[in-house]
Amino acid sequence: MTPRILSIDDSKTIRLLLARLFRPFACELLEAANGEEGLAIASRENPDLIILDYNMPVMDGITMLRKMREEPGLRRTPVIMLTADSGLQSLATVARLGVRDYVTKPFREEELLGKVGRIIPLISRVEQ
């Protein structure tokens, strides 16, 4: 079954970057522009992995994460947090909420692919 990744970021540039990044792989990419939208899509689609931005308008990544952990269906969904701020405060907060991993923006593409590949299988569309 094709793994599904939900990308939640208010930056369209980042969402398009992730779409380009995962295009060569056999996975389905879902998108949301803020935590509120992301929570609705996550509840409906139950993705295999969520790549979640930390700082967003409407509903930020931390708030969404807290709400996700209250939903039985999303309690164990793996999350990789994207954050522009690598300060200790934000990292400590996401660690407490059970985030599987984090990536500081800007990131090297191979770094993110490596971390995603440790959570879900990333198989090239050519190999499939």
Place this chain on the structure above:
Amino acid sequence: MTPASNKPDLHSIGETAFTEVLGTLLSLSATVRESANDRPVSAAPDEISSSVLLTGQRISGSVHLRLPLTFVAYAVRRLTGLDGDAGNASELQDDAAGELANMVAGRVASQLAAHAYPCKLGTPSVSRSARLATKNQKEAAHGAHPETATAGPRTVPVRSSIGGGEARECSTPPRPSDVLRAGTARAPVGVSRHALAHERTDLICEGHWLSLEIQCCYADP
């Protein structure tokens, strides 16, 4: 410029943050320009300005980027893989400029936190300006930012120079000159005065002149 004692070296922090973001995100190297006096005026390209506010208990301020439109269009194409007209879409360009400012501000905030000045990032704000050609470079150096004057709604210049490093005093969190609007630059009554620091870094990257300004207002004098 020598940074004020016991305060983070904003010039070094800004330079490192900006070059690292360009290198990591876009795989581009940049050359730091020590003086803005030789900034090319003839090209006078349209620019996108993007700002992120920093807010903390001991520090507040802003990180402000000024990027030529052509550079931002290049970045959009590089990041998204979209080519042609898609890379020129103004919505995407604004978004990319805001995201670049967000990333630079994130690195600046991390360094400030390492110096015991933790702060949070605001949401990026973006504006566009068409630079007016100046008659000569000295006007640009001595005037109240004629090169940032916009062709649209007029902005009020609030700084008389762009030198960095010296400690000044402020009573409100600093903002870039072209973010302030007429009638907003007044100090609230009863606010204590704090030390203000302001640094500017100019980079040449792929033939484009990019500018970063960091303004900080310290709660401690």
